[in-house]
Amino acid sequence: xxxxxxxxxxxxxxxxxxxxxxxxxxxxxxxxxxxxxxxxxxxxxxxxxxxxxxxxxxxxxxxxxxxxxxxxxxxxxxxxxxxxxxxxxxxxxxxxxxxxxxxxxxxxxxxxxxxxxxxxxxxxxxxxxxxxxxxxxxxxxxxxxxxxxxxxxxxxxxxxxxxxxxxxxxxxxxxxxxxxxxxxxxxxxxxxxxxxxxxxxxxxxxxxxxxxxxxxxxxxxxxxxxxxxxxxxxxxxxxxxxxxxxxxxxxxxxxxxxxxxxxxxxxxxxxxxxxxxxxxxxxxxxxxxxxxxxxxxxxxxxxxxxxxxxxxxxxxxxxxxxxxxxxxxxxxxxxxxxxxxxxxxxxxxxxxxxxxxxxxxxxxxxxxxxxxxxxxxxxxxxxxxxxxxxxxxxxxxxxxxxxxxxxxxxxxxxxxxxxxxxxxxxxxxxxxxxxxxxxxxxxxxxxxxxxxxxxxxxxxxxxxxxxxxxxxxxxxxxxxxxxxxxxxxxxxxxxxxxxxxxxxxxxxxxxxxxxxxxxxxxxxxxxxxxxxxxxxxxxxxxxxxxxxxxxxxxxxxxxxxxxxxxxxxxxxxxxxxxxxxxxxxxxxxxxxxxxxxxxxxxxxxxxxxxxxxxxxxxxxxxxxxxxxxxxxxxxxxxxxxxxxxxxxxxxxxxxxxxxxxxxxxxxxxxxxxxxxxxxxxxxxxxxxxxxxxxxxxxxxxxxxxxxxxxxxxxxxxxxxxxxxxxxxxxxxxxxxxxxxxxxxxxxxxxxxxxxxxxxxxxxxxxxxxxxxxxxxxxxxxxxxxxxxxxxxxxxxxxxxxxxxxxxxxxxxxxxxxxxxxxxxxxxxxxxxxxxxxxxxxxxxxxxxxxxxxxxxxxxxxxxxxxxxxxxxxxxxxxxxxxxxxxxxxxxxxxxxxxxxxxxxxxxxxxxxxxxxxxxxxxxxxxxxxxxxxxxxxxxxxxxxxxxx
Numbered sequence: 019x020x021x022x023x024x025x026x027x028x029x030x031x032x033x034x035x036x037x038x039x040x041x042x043x044x045x046x047x048x049x050x051x052x053x054x055x056x057x058x059x060x061x062x063x064x065x066x067x068x069x070x071x072x073x074x075x076x077x078x079x080x081x082x083x084x085x086x087x088x089x090x091x092x093x094x095x096x097x098x099x100x101x102x103x104x105x106x107x108x109x110x111x112x113x114x115x116x117x118x119x120x121x122x123x124x125x126x127x128x129x130x131x132x133x134x135x136x137x138x139x140x141x142x143x144x145x146x147x148x149x150x151x152x153x154x155x156x157x158x159x160x161x162x163x164x165x166x167x168x169x170x171x172x173x174x175x176x177x178x179x180x181x182x183x184x185x186x187x188x189x190x191x192x193x194x195x196x197x198x199x200x201x202x203x204x205x206x207x208x209x210x211x212x213x214x215x216x217x218x219x220x221x222x223x224x225x226x227x228x229x230x231x232x233x234x235x236x237x238x239x240x241x242x243x244x245x246x247x248x249x250x251x252x253x254x255x256x257x258x259x260x261x262x263x264x265x266x267x268x269x270x271x272x273x274x275x276x277x278x279x280x281x282x283x284x285x286x287x288x289x290x291x292x293x294x295x296x297x298x299x300x301x302x303x304x305x306x307x308x309x310x311x312x313x314x315x316x317x318x319x320x321x322x323x324x325x326x327x328x329x330x331x332x333x334x335x336x337x338x339x340x341x342x343x344x345x346x347x348x349x350x351x352x353x354x355x356x357x358x359x360x361x362x363x364x365x366x367x368x369x370x371x372x373x374x375x376x377x378x379x380x381x382x383x384x385x386x387x388x389x390x391x392x393x394x395x396x397x398x399x400x401x402x403x404x405x406x407x408x409x410x411x412x413x414x415x416x417x418x419x420x421x422x423x424x425x426x427x428x429x430x431x432x433x434x435x436x437x438x439x440x441x442x443x444x445x446x447x448x449x450x451x452x453x454x455x456x457x458x459x460x461x462x463x464x465x466x467x468x469x470x471x472x473x474x475x476x477x478x479x480x481x482x483x484x485x486x487x488x489x490x491x492x493x494x495x496x497x498x499x500x501x502x503x504x505x506x507x508x509x510x511x512x513x514x515x516x517x518x519x520x521x522x523x524x525x526x527x528x529x530x531x532x533x534x535x536x537x538x539x540x541x542x543x544x545x546x547x548x549x550x551x552x553x554x555x556x557x558x559x560x561x562x563x564x565x566x567x568x569x570x571x572x573x574x575x576x577x578x579x580x581x582x583x584x585x586x587x588x589x590x591x592x593x594x595x596x597x598x599x600x601x602x603x604x605x606x607x608x609x610x611x612x613x614x615x616x617x618x619x620x621x622x623x624x625x626x627x628x629x630x631x632x633x634x635x636x637x638x639x640x641x642x643x644x645x646x647x648x649x650x651x652x653x654x655x656x657x658x659x660x661x662x663x664x665x666x667x668x669x670x671x672x673x674x675x676x677x678x679x680x681x682x683x684x685x686x687x688x689x690x691x692x693x694x695x696x697x698x699x700x701x702x703x704x705x706x707x708x709x710x711x712x713x714x715x716x717x718x719x720x721x722x723x724x725x726x727x728x729x730x731x732x733x734x735x736x737x738x739x740x741x742x743x744x745x746x747x748x749x750x751x752x753x754x755x756x757x758x759x760x761x762x763x764x765x766x767x768x769x770x771x772x773x774x775x776x777x778x779x780x781x782x783x784x785x786x787x788x789x790x791x792x793x794x795x796x797x798x799x800x801x802x803x804x805x806x807x808x809x810x811x812x813x814x815x816x817x818x819x820x821x822x823x824x825x826x827x828x829x830x831x832x833x834x835x836x837x838x839x840x841x842x843x844x845x846x847x848x849x850x851x852x853x854x855x856x857x858x859x860x861x862x863x864x865x866x867x868x869x870x871x872x873x874x875x876x877x878x879x880x881x882x883x884x885x886x887x888x889x890x891x892x893x894x895x896x897x898x899x900x901x902x903x904x905x906x907x908x909x910x911x912x913x914x915x916x917x918x919x920x921x922x923x924x925x926x927x928x929x930x931x932x933x934x935x936x937x938x939x940x941x942x943x944x945x946x947x948x949x950x951x952x953x954x955x956x957x958x959x960x961x962x963x964x965x966x
Contacts, residue, residue, distance in 0.1 A: 066636065067178055067541060067557035067618050076636050076656030076668040078172045078727055078743040080104070080805065080823065084165040084193075089870050089905045090857075092204060092923045092959040093215060094240055094344065095162045096125025099188070101857060101874060103825035104172050104803060106131035107850035107949050124149050124156030124370060124431060129172065129185035130747065130799045131830065131850055136184040136676050136719075138175070142192055144539075145179065147366075147435040147457025151531055151567055151606065151681035153182065157190070159368020159433050161236045161348035163202060163219040166193040172803060173745060174674035174723035176652040177638035180561065180614055181677040184721045184749060185799075194350055196223040196234060198916075204961030206242075209929065212250060213339065213954045215242035217961070230354040238346045245338035246375060248945065251955065253931045257333055259943035260936055262322045263892070267701065270891040271320075272881070272936060276943065277331030278418060279321050280383050284308060284512035285417040286315045286330070287401075288383040296408025301401070305330060306510040310398050323703050324693065332418035334377040336944065338953055343371040358443040366435040375424040379469035379524060379599055380417070381509075384783075385705040386471075386599070387414040388478045388509060389586025395480045395489040396508040412586070421513050422520055425600055426466040433459045447553075448544035457535040464528045469599035471579055472501065474523040475587050480506035497583035529571035529603040533680065536564045541616075551622035551633075558617040567680035569606035574598060576605070590707050590785035604686025606712070612677070616640040631660040642675070646683060647717045650675055664733050668743075669726040678716040682753050682791045685712035692758045696784050697766040706784050708758045713791040721749040727803075740806040749797040755789035756835060762787070764835075796833030801843075802826045817863045824856035840884055846896045847881030847935035850949045866909040874901040876950050881935055896935050899951055902927040915965060922960040929956035 066075050082102065091098035100108040108128040126134035126149075139146045139155040149156035168190055175183035199222050206215040219238035226233060248254040259276035263269040280288055282305045290301035305315040318329025325331070345368070352362035381388045390397065391412045392405045404410070439453025479492040491504035507519035541559030548554065574597035581587035596602020618638035624630045636656035643649045654672035661667070692708040695701050727743030756764070756772070762784070764772035777786035804826070809819035830843040830851045844853045854877035861870045878898040885891040903925045911917030932951030936943040946953065 066620070067543065067559075067616070067638075076634070076658045076670050077175070078668070078725060078741070078745075078803065080170040080172065080803075081167055082170070083167050084163075086859075087165070087168065089907075089923065090859075090872055090903070091925070092206065092921075092961070093217070093242070094125065094158045094342075095160060095165065096127075096156075096158045099127060099157065099168060100125075102170060103823050103855040103857060104129055104170060104186070106827075106852070106855065107133075109134065109949065124154075125158040126150070126152075126154040127157060127188050129170070129188070130745075130801075132185040132747065132749065132797060132799060135679060136182060136721075136749075138179055138181075138183040138187045140179065140187060140189040142194065143189060144437070144453065144455065145535075145537060145563075146190075147433055147455070147459060147535055148533055148565075149368075149431055149433050149459050150461065151533055151569065151679065151685070153565070153679040156368070156370060156431060156433065157188075158240075158342075158344045159346050159370055159431070160190055161192065161221075161346055161366065162238055163200070163221055164192045164194075164196065164234075164236050164348060165190050167191050172743070173670055173725045174654065174672040174721060174747065176674035176721075177616065177640045177654040177672060178618065180563075180640065180642065181612070181675055181718070184674045184676050184719070184723075185747065194234060194352075195232060196221060197225060197232075198223060198966055200963070200965035202961060202963045204959060206957055206959035208954050209956045209958065210251070213242060213245055213957065215240065215959075217241075227353065232350075232352045234348070234350040236346075236348040239344070241343045242341065244341045245954065246341075247335050248338055249335060250338050251931070251953070253934075254338055254945045254953070256945070257943075258934050258936045258945040259325060259333075259938065261320065261325045261327065262703070264320065264322055267322075268890055270882075270885060272891075272893060272934065273320070273327050275318075275328050276325050276936075277318065277327075277329060277333045278382065278416070279317065279324060279326035279329075279331050280387070281332045281380065281416040281418040282306075282315060282330050283332050283418060283420050284514070285415050285509050287413045288387060288416045290413035291411050293405070293411070294409030296404075296410050300408055301404060301410065301413050304401060306398065306514075308511045308513050310511060310514075312398055312400055324705070332420070333943075334380070334418060334420075334424070335375070336377060336424070337375045339948075341371075341373040345369045358445075360441045362437075362439055362441075364435075364437040366433075368431075368433045370429075370431045372427075372429045374427045374429075376427050376465070376600065378424050379419045379422045379467065379474075381415065381419065382705060383414045383416045385590055385707075386588045387416050388475065389413075390415050390509075391479065391585060393481060395482050395506065396510055396514070398510055415509060417509055419515075421515055422469075422524060423467050425468050427601075428464040428466060430462045431459065432461075433457070444542075444544075446544070448542060450540065450542050452540035453537075455535070455537040455539075457537075459533045460530065461533075462528065462530045463601070463603075464526050465598070465601045466526045467524050468527045468601070470523055470525050470574060471591050471597055471599060472581055472584060472587070473504070474507075474599075475581070476501050476504050476584050477507040477519055477523050478509060479585050480508070492585065493583045500583060525574065525598070527572055527575050527598045527601055527603075529569060529575065529601075531567065531569040531606070534564075534566045536562075538562045549622060551625040554622070555620040556618070558615075560616070561612075561614045563612040563614075564609065565612075565680055566609035567606055567684065569603070569685075571603045571605060575602040588785075589779040594707060594709070594786065603688060606681065606684045606686060608680055608684030608714075610677075610680070610683070611645040613643045614640055629661045631663055632658070633660070634658045636670075644677055644718070646714070647677065650718055650720075664731055666729045666731075667727070668729070670724070672723045674721040674723055676719040676721070676749075676753075678713075678718065678753055678791075681712065682716055683712055683714050685710075685791075692787070694758045694762050694784060694787070696762060699783065704784060706758065707786045709786060709788045710755050711788065711790045716753055716791060717751060717793055719749055719751050719753060719793070721747055723747045735808075737810050738806075738808045741804070743803045744801075745803065746800045747798065751793040752795040752797050752833075753791055753793055754795045755791055756794070758787040758789065760834060761789060792835075794835040796831070796839075798829060798831040798833075799827070800829040800831075802828070815864070817861075819861040820859070822856065822858045824854065827851055827853055842883045844877075844879040845881075845883040846876065846879035846933075846947060846950055848937065850947060852879050852950065853877045868907040868909070870905040870907075872903040872905075874903070875899070896933045899930065899933060901925070901930060901952060911965075917964065917966065919963045920961075921963065922958070924956065924958050926952050926954070926956045931955070 087098035134154040146155040171187040201220040204217040221236040256274040286305040292298040316329040318326040320327040350364040442450040505522040508514040539561040543557040545553035624633040656670040775788040807821040856875040859872040887894040905923040932946040
């Protein structure tokens with residue numbers, strides 16, 4: 019869909035509706051209230067299929083209204099939801115983080131930092147269509163303005179909903195019975211004058227057929243260009259990163275002005291071969307300048323194997339935050355065939371487009387440095403003279419190719435979801451719900467300006483054609499026709515490469531992944547009989563689901579690097595499949611089927627006894643059969659006990675699962691650049707290619723979850739509610755890959771399987787490490803959630819409301835195969851596991867004026883919990899952060915919720931810069947953990963909502 023047409027159409031529609039509303043307001047006429055549908059809306063209790071009254075459910079649920087989310091973060095839905103304390107490590111395009119296969123092309127929720135693949139996303143209680151091969155759902159393409167509330171179940175729910183509900187469930191409940199017209203027009207900008215954003219939405223709902231039918235339409239648009247460079251903020255332009263202490267190679271230092279010690283902007287000689295009259299590395303430290311000059315390379319004040327402080331080394335510049343565009347369309351039609359039978363059809367379309375500057379096409383000695391041979395036609399005369407004089411045959415060049423421009427990741431997602439279903443009242447208290455759903459996602463990721471390896475190294479070996487004395491690629495003479503169109507490239511000095519040469523050595527890699535999901539489901543709920551304590555509720559049903567993936571990529575990404583006739587082709591690439599420097603994604607094709615049957619019951623045990631006002635037992639079981647891994651059973655048992663009217667105690671115990679997704683089962687090699695310490699080479703750090711691959715023999719992860727808590731609603735203080743809940747989630751057979759470093763360490767301890775996954779060059783150095791998906795690790799998260807809220811109407815008619823939500827992480831245990839257990843609770847640098855996260859809000863309203871304030875808190879923590887301050891890291895402390903947000907709303911409506919509302923929001927009021935916590939390698943560091951901290955700074959949003 020053309021974004022310009024979509025944006026103009028939506029903004030025009032919103033503007034027209036806005037003018038209509040304004041005109042109606044100016045006439046000051048009182049409209050008759052809209053007639054309410056006589057159809058009773060089905061009650062959705064997230065976390066249970068049998069419970070009608072959510073207050074009786076034993077599972078902890080946090081409920082946040084759509085209006086509260088808009089106030090918390092006026093940008094996108096993903097930004098608002100992830101501010102809730104239970105979410106840790108959620109990925110969003112605005113975080114600026116890049117995965118091995120491209121940018122974060124969506125907003126994927128991550129409860130407890132157990133992984134987005136272990137958080138199940140529902141829409142009105144139905145499994146949402148996936149937006150990635152991992153099965154996760156991009157919530158930014160949901161119909162955001164129709165979200166009535168969000169229910170967050172912070173406990174296992176696989177018995178109720180199936181696979182993936184390990185950390186919990188996030189259910190987006192839509193206002194599917196909305197009647198009228200409502201919309202929003204909004205703009206935003208940071209107080210630095212950048213990171214602008216625009217947002218618009220328009221929704222329409224109308225009864226028809228004398229109220230038996232209902233139609234609902236909605237559309238929304240959002241765009242921000244993000245921040246295109248780390249130089250866009252003073253703190254991120256300082257070049258923060260980590261470097262090993264040369265005086266103590268086991269000690270890590272965090273420093274600014276960090277550059278690569280192996281590259282410069284115009285190229286630097288890192289190593290040179292021994293000559294007939296010169297020792298090895300006699301040319302090391304000569305760098306090439308613009309215009310053909312040379313000079314000595316400044317190694318800075320501190321230098322390690324990979325990085326240095328200051329000097330002439332180069333560091334690439336990536337985005338601080340990505341450019342984001344999202345569009346969504348939603349439609350629903352329902353019709354009451356009778357007073358007991360409703361049929362409906364629903365369709366949703368979402369599109370997202372994100373762009374992110376990745377690193378420049380680099381050449382780093384030890385990984386992919388360029389071997390320059392004596393006689394290179396572009397070699398400055400001064401260096402060629404030294405080579406001739408010393409009998410030096412070749413040297414290795416390191417170069418950060420800024421004059422090539424950055425490699426740009428461009429990600430486009432298209433998601434569609436079609437549902438048709440029915441809801442029926444069968445009599446005698448029984449109801450039936452059934453639906454069929456077809457979801458489809460197409461993701462296309464392009465990496466523009468990506469180095470084509472064979473072309474680059476063939477072009478770098480430039481020589482004179484003896485017959486014409488023109489400069490040509492050497493392979494043109496030695497292997498004519500093998501590399502047609504080879505254009506020699508001059509790498510000596512920034513700005514030296516010609517445009518024709520750059521065009522020849524770079525291209526655009528692309529892969530497209532199509533994921534389809536078919537779901538057929540039915541459930542019946544009823545109350546077959548009663549006890550003295552009340553009716554027993556039962557829900558049972560079945561579900562069929564099929565997931566299929568088909569991923570394709572371009573020919574160069576799939577080619578094996580033969581490199582015939584190319585001198586100096588890096589051995590790391592000689593062993594690889596994939597002709598580009600970055601993101602050589604391989605084809606994936608596979609599918610699996612799931613058949614499930616479930617049963618749940620809610621049994622009232624006691625009513626109105628001393629110290630037992632109510633006791634309810636909840637139990638559920640689900641039998642699941644996977645076509646790939648066989649059968650598995652999940653279950654849940656819960657108890658709710660009210661000893662007195664004001665206090666309710668609750669507890670659950672459950673067995674939950676996460677089945678391997680299509681990516682883990684069927685994916686080909688996914689490459690990334692990693693740094694390892696090779697114990698076989700004296701612990702020297704080296705950069706290598708890591709290759710992750712799928713495994714069809716994976717089995718489901720198994721999780722055991724326990725929750726226990728209390729809810730207090732004092733009768734002596736109306737409007738006050740407080741809850742506290744303990745949770746412990748223990749996941750076994752976690753699907754993961756060994757890290758490259760773990761593979762090296764296990765090989766050193768004698769693991770033949772790990773050694774077989776390591777590729778070394780003829781000198782014994784590591785060049786590639788294969789890491790297949792395996793059931794090998796464990797995870798355990800343990801902590802406490804606290805929530806309290808109070809609302810009251812004051813004597814003068816004002817309303818005042820407070821809400822506090824906090825989450826304490828006591829343990830976050832990662833059990834690594836062959837590497838023991840690490841508790842990362844309190845780690846806020848390399849992972850997102852703060853001990854405490856909290857949000858506190860206060861809302862005051864007088865007449866048409868409403869003021870809201872929110873405080874967001876992330877506790878202090880460690881950069882890396884595996885390091886010891888003063889021993890293996892100089893400073894392992896990351897400071898606490900608190901952000902203040904303010905919102906003002908002025909209601910111009912005519913009453914009954916119809917009319918206009920003006921609003922303005924300021925986020926990060928005090929423009930706080932994030933703590934420094936560099937993440938990355940080889941000088942390509944991102945300076946902070948953007949999953950936890952605000953990288954934009956103070957931003958202002960203003961707009962208008964309308965409804966009539």
